[in-house]
Amino acid sequence: MWGTPDGHATNQVLTFVASPAKSPPKTHIPPPKSASMPYLYNTPEDVAEMLTAIGAKSIDELFEMVPEDLRFKRPLNLPAAQGEMELEGTLRAMAARSTGVGTKVCFLGGGAYDHFIPAVIDTVAGRSEFYTSYTPYQPEVSQGNLQAMFEFQSLMTRITGLDVSNSSLYDGGSAAAEGVLMALHGSSRDGRVVVAESVHPEYRSAIATYLANLGVEIVTVPTPGGVVDVKQLAAEITPQTACVVLQQPNFFGCLEDADAICQAAHDAGALVVAAFDPISTGILKRPGDYGADIAIAEGQNLGSPLAYGGPYLGIIACRESLVRRMPGRIVGRTTDRRGKPCYTLTLQTREQHIRREKATSNVCSNQALFALRATVYLSLLGPQGLRDTAELCLQKSRYLADELAATDRFELAFDAPTFKEFVVRDREGKVDELIAHGLTAGMLIGVPLGNWYPDLADCLLIAVTEKRTRAELDALVKCLTAKPARTREKPLAATR
Amino acid sequence: MRNTRDTKSLFELSKPGRRATLLPKCDVPARPLGSLLPASVLADLPPQLPELSEPAVVRHFVNLSTQNMSVDTHFYPLGSCTMKHNPKRNERAAAMPGFGDVHPYAPEAAIQGLLELLYDMQQYLSEISGLPACSLHPAAGAHGELAALLVAAAYFRDRGEKRTKVLAPDSAHGTNPASAAMAGFDTVTVKTLKTGAVDLDDFRAKLDDNIAVFMITNPNTVGIFEPSMKIIADEVHARGGLIYLDGANMNAILGVARPGDFGADMQHYNPHKTFSGPHGGGGPGAGPICVTEALAPYLPMPIVRKSSSGQFSLDFSMPKSIGHLRAFFGNTGVLVRAYTYIRAHGPDGLRRVSEHAVLNANYLLSKIKHFLPVPQGERCMHEFVASGADLKATKGVSAMDLAKRLLDYGFHAPTVYFPLTVKEAIMIEPTESESKETLDAFAEVLFRITEEDPELLHEAPHSTPISRPNEVQAAREPVLSWKS
Numbered sequence: 001m002w003g004t005p006d007g008h009a010t011n012q013v014l015t016f017v018a019s020p021a022k023s024p025p026k027t028h029i030p031p032p033k034s035a036s037m038p039y040l041y042n043t044p045e046d047v048a049e050m051l052t053a054i055g056a057k058s059i060d061e062l063f064e065m066v067p068e069d070l071r072f073k074r075p076l077n078l079p080a081a082q083g084e085m086e087l088e089g090t091l092r093a094m095a096a097r098s099t100g101v102g103t104k105v106c107f108l109g110g111g112a113y114d115h116f117i118p119a120v121i122d123t124v125a126g127r128s129e130f131y132t133s134y135t136p137y138q139p140e141v142s143q144g145n146l147q148a149m150f151e152f153q154s155l156m157t158r159i160t161g162l163d164v165s166n167s168s169l170y171d172g173g174s175a176a177a178e179g180v181l182m183a184l185h186g187s188s189r190d191g192r193v194v195v196a197e198s199v200h201p202e203y204r205s206a207i208a209t210y211l212a213n214l215g216v217e218i219v220t221v222p223t224p225g226g227v228v229d230v231k232q233l234a235a236e237i238t239p240q241t242a243c244v245v246l247q248q249p250n251f252f253g254c255l256e257d258a259d260a261i262c263q264a265a266h267d268a269g270a271l272v273v274a275a276f277d278p279i280s281t282g283i284l285k286r287p288g289d290y291g292a293d294i295a296i297a298e299g300q301n302l303g304s305p306l307a308y309g310g311p312y313l314g315i316i317a318c319r320e321s322l323v324r325r326m327p328g329r330i331v332g333r334t335t336d337r338r339g340k341p342c343y344t345l346t347l348q349t350r351e352q353h354i355r356r357e358k359a360t361s362n363v364c365s366n367q368a369l370f371a372l373r374a375t376v377y378l379s380l381l382g383p384q385g386l387r388d389t390a391e392l393c394l395q396k397s398r399y400l401a402d403e404l405a406a407t408d409r410f411e412l413a414f415d416a417p418t419f420k421e422f423v424v425r426d427r428e429g430k431v432d433e434l435i436a437h438g439l440t441a442g443m444l445i446g447v448p449l450g451n452w453y454p455d456l457a458d459c460l461l462i463a464v465t466e467k468r469t470r471a472e473l474d475a476l477v478k479c480l481t482a483k484p485a486r487t488r489e490k491p492l493a494a495t496r
Numbered sequence: 497m498r499n500t501r502d503t504k505s506l507f508e509l510s511k512p513g514r515r516a517t518l519l520p521k522c523d524v525p526a527r528p529l530g531s532l533l534p535a536s537v538l539a540d541l542p543p544q545l546p547e548l549s550e551p552a553v554v555r556h557f558v559n560l561s562t563q564n565m566s567v568d569t570h571f572y573p574l575g576s577c578t579m580k581h582n583p584k585r586n587e588r589a590a591a592m593p594g595f596g597d598v599h600p601y602a603p604e605a606a607i608q609g610l611l612e613l614l615y616d617m618q619q620y621l622s623e624i625s626g627l628p629a630c631s632l633h634p635a636a637g638a639h640g641e642l643a644a645l646l647v648a649a650a651y652f653r654d655r656g657e658k659r660t661k662v663l664a665p666d667s668a669h670g671t672n673p674a675s676a677a678m679a680g681f682d683t684v685t686v687k688t689l690k691t692g693a694v695d696l697d698d699f700r701a702k703l704d705d706n707i708a709v710f711m712i713t714n715p716n717t718v719g720i721f722e723p724s725m726k727i728i729a730d731e732v733h734a735r736g737g738l739i740y741l742d743g744a745n746m747n748a749i750l751g752v753a754r755p756g757d758f759g760a761d762m763q764h765y766n767p768h769k770t771f772s773g774p775h776g777g778g779g780p781g782a783g784p785i786c787v788t789e790a791l792a793p794y795l796p797m798p799i800v801r802k803s804s805s806g807q808f809s810l811d812f813s814m815p816k817s818i819g820h821l822r823a824f825f826g827n828t829g830v831l832v833r834a835y836t837y838i839r840a841h842g843p844d845g846l847r848r849v850s851e852h853a854v855l856n857a858n859y860l861l862s863k864i865k866h867f868l869p870v871p872q873g874e875r876c877m878h879e880f881v882a883s884g885a886d887l888k889a890t891k892g893v894s895a896m897d898l899a900k901r902l903l904d905y906g907f908h909a910p911t912v913y914f915p916l917t918v919k920e921a922i923m924i925e926p927t928e929s930e931s932k933e934t935l936d937a938f939a940e941v942l943f944r945i946t947e948e949d950p951e952l953l954h955e956a957p958h959s960t961p962i963s964r965p966n967e968v969q970a971a972r973e974p975v976l977s978w979k980s
Contacts, residue, residue: 213680309824
């Protein structure tokens with residue numbers, strides 16, 4: 001930062017004219033009235049010297065290649081610049097009118113979860129050398145990123161039980177769409193994709209959006225009982241079906257008979273794309289164990305903040321035979337010219353910057369920093385920590401499910417066993433009222449399902465992570481079964 | 497100080513019995529797993545993750561970080577990537593409670609402040625682009641390209657038109673034809689001239705009534721403002737086609753020219769470039785798109801709306817929308833950083849950003865053109881592309897050799913071998929947040945390197961932890977995960 005404290009002196013000369021000008025600077029922008037140049041170095045003297053070296057009279061002259069009639073003739077209609085202190089105040093005032101899981105007890109899930117984030121992750125991801133670098137086009141000065149990505153890929157093969165992982169995609173939803181594209185490209189059967197209705201509705205929407213112009217039929221298999229009816233699904237798998245898409249545990253938190261679904265798909269010659277919850281692999285079979293060919297996941301729950309939907313982490317892994325169809329960046333281990341082991345981007349002939357319209361995907365930027373967070377998270381947890389986390393989620397969510405089901409007002413919507421979230425039906429059908437009441441009581445009680453599943457308009461999807469204490473679970477039951485107060489209730493004290 | 501002992505693989509550092517995390521005791525009555533879940537879904541063992549202590553994890557990753565160059569530590573003139581300063585106030589903003597800790601399905605009533613920020617962001621991006629409708633949903637620039645092309649496809653389908661052709665210049669980013677293919681279009685490449693401008697004869701030869709979209713990067717990838725922009729837009733529109741503006745190079749024209757004013761119907765932004773979100777070692781980015789009123793009904797969902805009473809809500813009732821391209825709202829954390837950047841600059845400040853980005857690029861061009869030809873000419877916008885073709889012919893030194901040797905001198909390399917239209921391309925984008933001293937030093941070092949012994953350059957870099965990975969071996973016998 002430079003210039004006078006309020007920036008006046010420096011800002012006024014930024015449309016500098018190389019030699020002292022007799023007429024005012026040739027610009028339609030009036031001299032700024034407040035500080036607005038916090039990240040520049042060039043002083044008026046620098047600007048003068050640079051213009052002389054260029055052979056230009058003014059900065060305006062440098063824009064002469066923009067045709068006059070295409071230029072923007074007025075100042076942008078944006079709020080005036082604010083200095084750091086003032087702006088922080090503005091932002092904090094907005095943030096104060098928004099509440100997150102730091103101040104409310106969170107039972108929301110549906111693909112994004114309030115798991116604990118160890119401090120080490122912020123320390124590592126806050127290293128400038130990680131977060132202010134870019135795609136490792138120059139491996140000699142990017143070994144840190146490359147090795148971390150290689151370690152991420154290695155960890156992903158271990159939690160998926162599959163052979164190969166890439167170094168990340170955008171999020172679970174786009175990873176689902178890329179997984180389906182991979183299956184379509186990897187097979188001569190490109191006419192149909194069969195998707196279980198118990199797959200995350202926004203993942204299904206993303207798949208439909210990606211396939212909109214590719215002439216592929218998407219068949220959605222209904223799951224009124226909360227899980228796939230394997231016979232019904234098998235009947236939809238035609239000889240032109242490239243893949244079956246399932247989610248385990250599914251969007252409702254229920255466990256599918258994944259072995260049987262994979263068996264049915266493979267018997268009919270289709271591939272299986274499985275969405276999974278990385279945390280669940282602490283106790284549940286991995287996609288590769290039950291027979292999936294391509295596994296995709298949302299990796300937010302591996303140490304990334306909720307951040308209203310992103311940035312998150314798309315995970316994708318596959319069997320060896322499909323590796324050349326994999327989208328996105330992949331890091332490989334090799335040796336350098338002196339024979340030293342090292343890491344580099346590899347199999348790049350799949351990618352857009354080489355193959356252009358024939359690339360496996362258009363992915364360029366990915367979520368490297370969030371893959372790093374997941375790598376640190378799993379390094380900290382280790383096998384026992386992951387198992388303990390998964391088991392706490394299971395025990396606590398099942399405790400809460402049973403407690404709610406024991407009340408007069410609620411029943412479980414489905415019979416199938418669940419992992420860390422479950423669907424309850426409000427016999428009074430007043431879901432919106434309950435949500436508003438919960439908010440007043442300091443709780444985000446669950447995700448309403450009516451917009452996606454009209455039959456479940458009286459239902460809530462409730463998620464329980466290892467962070468929830470028994471006191472919070474009991475408080476939720478009490479809150480949901482209390483008679484709605486006529487007057488505004490006093491919020492419960494924050495329990496954390 | 498580099499420590500290589502702790503940068504051994506995580507799997508080599510692992511020792512059974514070590515752990516860095518202690519979970520609390522289960523405070524609800526714990527039941528046997530077998531009574532809660534069927535045996536068929538249970539794993540025999542948890543995944544084989546490495547077992548490490550907390551200090552081991554910290555030391556490992558912190559030491560790995562020291563093997564990277566980054567914007568905070570080095571000049572990083574990677575062309576087309578806009579590696580500008582990443583303001584720390586942006587990071588603080590994104591982490592604020594109320595922004596950073598909000599669940600994507602939080603009730604709208606609980607998050608009015610955040611929705612207001614996102615609503616404002618839609619407005620700001622529309623104002624800067626001159627295109628009235630905005631979606632913040634896409635996760636990256638290429639994702640925004642795909643979103644916009646799907647919007648175009650839906651628009652034509654709605655009008656009962658079957659158009660299959662996308663035109664893109666040969667200098668376009670690889671993502672352009674790749675996105676077009678994913679959206680179901682056939683890409684036809686239009687030639688560019690030596691100056692970097694679109695070859696109008698070739699353009700007209702390939703333009704017909706089958707045109708859906710012309711994808712143009714402007715300023716283009718050689719760093720010039722397309723001189724025929726108006727002609728191209730008018731002729732594409734006359735055929736009923738649409739103009740897509742690849743917004744990768746918006747850093748050159750903030751407040752100077754608006755895509756909506758110079759003929760674009762759609763554009764994406766790269767907030768992680770133009771609006772200073774960090775690049776994260778490869779991501780995350782975000783890829784918001786802006787479009788004309790005619791295309792607005794087809795935008796991906798959801799859009800933030802403001803009611804007459806000042807309430808903010810998400811609009812999911814858009815029957816013509818192309819739908820989701822991902823789960824949840826968007827890459828909100830990146831958008832909050834970009835919002836902070838825009839608010840730190842205001843209208844005048846954003847224009848100054850572009851002025852100084854262009855000044856810095858032209859200054860560097862004026863120094864470098866004396867020893868490395870710049871085929872596009874004497875002036876540029878925010879970046880320029882020098883050619884190492886002469887050097888290759890006379891001394892056998894390649895653009896890659898120059899790039900690698902720059903690393904020895906403590907500079908990140910420019911983008912090399914892109915665009916494909918320039919031989920031995922060296923694409924340099926200094927950005928506005930660099931000093932004259934840095935630019936002088938970079939130009940001087942680059943000149944010195946062109947005078948060095950070619951043998952020294954072929955084997956460069958010499959001072960980095962590793963040098964020239966065997967990429968052929970890496971691709972031929974891929975080792976893509978740790979096998980213990």
